[in-house]
Amino acid sequence: MLIEDLNKLKEDIGKEIDKVNYHIRKTLADIRVKVFGKSGSLTALSKGMRDLPNEEKPKVGALINEVRSFLEEKISNKEKAFEEQELVEKLEKEKIDITEPSNDKVGAPHPISAVLDKLTDICVSLGFSVVEGPEIETDYYNFEALNTPKNHPARDMQDTFFINENILVRSQTSAVQAREMEVRKPPFKIICPGKTYRNDSDSTHSPVFHQIEGLVVDENISMADLKTMLTILMKRLFGEDTTIRFRPSFFPFTEPSIEVDVSCPNCHGKGCQTCKGTGMLELLGAGIVNPKVLEISGIDSKKYRGFAFGLGLDRTAMILNSINNIRNFYRNDIRFLNQMK
């Protein structure tokens, strides 16, 4: 009869365990005591073993063990599930408002440096080295070495700030070109970024502004090199569908000289407010280096040719970021700068 009792116990207690839900989870402990405690039901049944004949003992013993481990496992599985659920509830209670702000603040680079970094990376990848020169410059490097002698009409193209007769605040980064050509041996490719100064101030002109100048001197350089180089530069700056267009112009240090128009990145050439309906933006000045300039710097113009280009970083940053007043760059209002995050 012991076997039947054991099977019944297994069945009854099994059902009882099944009935325990999360809310009455403490009753599991009671069941444990009731079954496995000193005076528990299974303990009591186990004691009945003593009265059994020896040959039945192993069989019943096995059954007792089976019932024990069956019920223990059932209880502990249930307990584990409840613990897990308890933990979930606890974590749920610890929940926070994830929309509260972080205390970490992040700033932003100035739009002009952002553009300069971009341009520098492109140019370095194309084999250009970055060089710099003084912002306060001699008349010689800013003008004379660039084929613009004193009292030459081309000096009127820019309103220069002078310190005295021979020293000025550079009006163009081209001055760095003149210095570099004296010390470098062709072939070379350089870019010269930096601040430039002109006596001019309105919504698109600032007395202090930024230019980047590019110069390549090598054998066999042509307008076609200039075209391919500038196309790559502008595509990487404004997007793959950008096109450029050359227009004749004049600079004393290049011949032929050109202005370079870039398809408006805002309307992709269709015409909008940014490009005043023309679809194109005047962005760069460029040309083949005037052989006179090479000779002034001691480079053999019979052997070498070059091209040069210059662009305004302020204007480029204005176009890239839809900024309509150049003065914003120099007021450094955080409300302006924090839009560059």
Place this chain on the structure above:
Amino acid sequence: MKVTYNWLKEMVDIDISPEELAEKLTSAGMEVEEIIYQNKHLHNVVVGRIIKIEKHPQADRLVVCRVDIGGGKVTQILTAATNVFEGAVVPVSLEGADLVNGVKIQKTVMRGVESCGMFCSGEELGIDENYYEGAGVNGILILPSNLKIGQPIEEALMLNDVVYDIGITPNRADCMSVIGIAREVCALLGKELKKINLNYDIDVYAKDTVRNYVNVDVQTENCYRYMAGAVTDVKIERSPLWLRARLNAVGIKPINTIVDITNYVLIEMGQPLHAFDQKNINGSHIIVRQAQDGETITALNHNEYTLTEENMVIADDNGPMVIAGVIGGTNSCITDSTQICVFESAVFDLKSIRITSRKLGVRTDSSARYEKGVNVANAELGLARALHLVTQLGCGKVTRGIIDICNKKNEAREVVGSIKLINEILGATVPTNEMVRILNNLGIQTKALGDKLVCKVPPYREDVENDYDLAEEIIRLYGYDVYDNINYNLFENASITEGHVHPRLNLERKFRNALVERGFYENISYTLVTGKINEMLLLPDDEFKIVRIANPISESISCMRTSMAHSLFQNVNYNLSVGNKDLRIFEFGKVFRAKSLPMTELPIEDNMLAIAVCEEGYDFFKLKGVVESLLNKTSLKYKLTRSTKPFLHLGVSADVLTENNEVVASFGEIHPTVAKNYDIPANVFYCEVNTQHLADLHEKTYVVKAISKYPIVERDIAIVVDEEITVEELLNSIKSACGTLFYECYLFDIYRHNSIGNNKKSLAFKIRLSDINKTLTDEEVSNVINKVLKSLSYKHGAVLR
């Protein structure tokens, strides 16, 4: 430079529209910056005749006019003008007209009577008395009665031209004239320049020649050519409408026949002329010379100028009459009583004119041309054209003979170019016959001989000298669109070069990224600042010698900054003023110091990084953390000392010194006086770093030491020391006392209280020890700590707390 479509048409057979012509000019390098339609505000304005005037039944000040507007149409217009009368011919603006003053004409009813338009005053048509008689009166413009009724007003008043404003590049002085641009148009359209009428009638009955009226003496090398002609029986009157219309279109005020002729020739031929009243040329003697120092002249702009030897003058026996090439004087100018006039057509040295114009601050149409260079041959054309106009206008009799003193030759030059080289420069192939055609169209007579282009360059194209110049002339007319679809690889025929980044710019980029991550905004400020900068920052002038601009826009941007602090403090001030707060800003840039004053050589330019913080709860040590994190990106070995920067709080600031005791950075709280000077709070923190110095150091390299397998053991100690003892001194002592077992040590608490004594502080350090070979025992650790305490006590009088 302004020219008109009709004026150009007089010189070239133009068979394209004004807009197409503008586009072609721009594509060839003559950039049309603006197209002005003279009739823009004259549509629906016609010539009308007032047939009848009646009183308005309801309004005393209005009259009702019946107006014949041609084509059998009569309309009704109300007016309050008082100068109208029956039979008056007047400009009538009809429904749809959009006048220059913004008035748009519609049919209206005034007090029950309909008005179908408006009579116009001269002002409402955009003209003045100089242009048209009666245009200046206060009231309606009364037109001559012979005008055709119904004719559009733009035709009747010759206001129907299209004006181009063209940007002329400095190399094309020859295009500062209608004829110059006409030559470009010829080249663009493949047409010939029409012959310009230079014929004039000579007064063959008079015995006098020009020498009876004037003799010329050229005494300066700066005058290349001086030509003069004389005109007698001069009629000073209003020029004919066609001439006034031309001048008006290009923005020149018509004055009288003789003056208008000089201006007409200036614009048309690019030749500045001057007209003298012969009776005021003292001794009939014109002397071209340099001025004597101190000579004065009252110019036509009513200013008196004191001259120097640098200035060239046209003088008579009494003194200067004209500042040569720049502006005339009042003493010899044409007046209504002029009877005999002497025309000057001269060519001067461009530099001489430029210097005079700059130094005296006078720019005129004349000086603008001379300083870019007028061709010597041009004087002849200019004078002949002026005398032709005298004949055409019938405003005088041209005297026999011309005076011509010419000291400089100017002939066609031969330039030989290489077809191969030109194509190599262009990187495109232009067929030889196209090259020849283009150059010939430009007036450069060209033949191709083998690889050679043999070119005869006319005198007015002084800018064309070599293959590069020829290449430009060819490509600008051949069209830059050859490059639109060019199949060419980048640097196809060039060498490979290695691109180097700039070490300092590279370091700046690292710093920029680090600062941005820490919540800082990058600023860029004007390097041009006020001359008060040193005073505001308490910087000594003899050490920070200011570089001053000779021609500044204003005082506030007249000097180069001597310190970054000025820029950042101004930016803090600006941001606070607009309500921004919690400011963390930085800027990279240069500061400038002259080596000596006045400057004889270029100044010292230092590349700096500056940081400023204005934030609740910020302190010295937070800034120190920022500075250290930046310096740790370099290989700099540095130490801190108290800063001597005058604009910093002397107790709460530090200098960063190199091993050679050079200051590479300074930081701390700002000086309260400086805070006041910039009107910013006193708890602003500032830092500046010499970035060039750091970039010059070798790049940071790393030698990684072995780390112990065994765990670190730590002990805390708290000691009391005098305030004077620095944390750095204590840390150094702890480190040396720990010997090889030292791993790290840091301060984790500072405590100050009466109970530990005046001028004392209690410092708590965490000492972390480690042995490379074994786990440290308690005993070993205790021994080390005892050694540390002994050392601190001995060296610094520290007492264990």
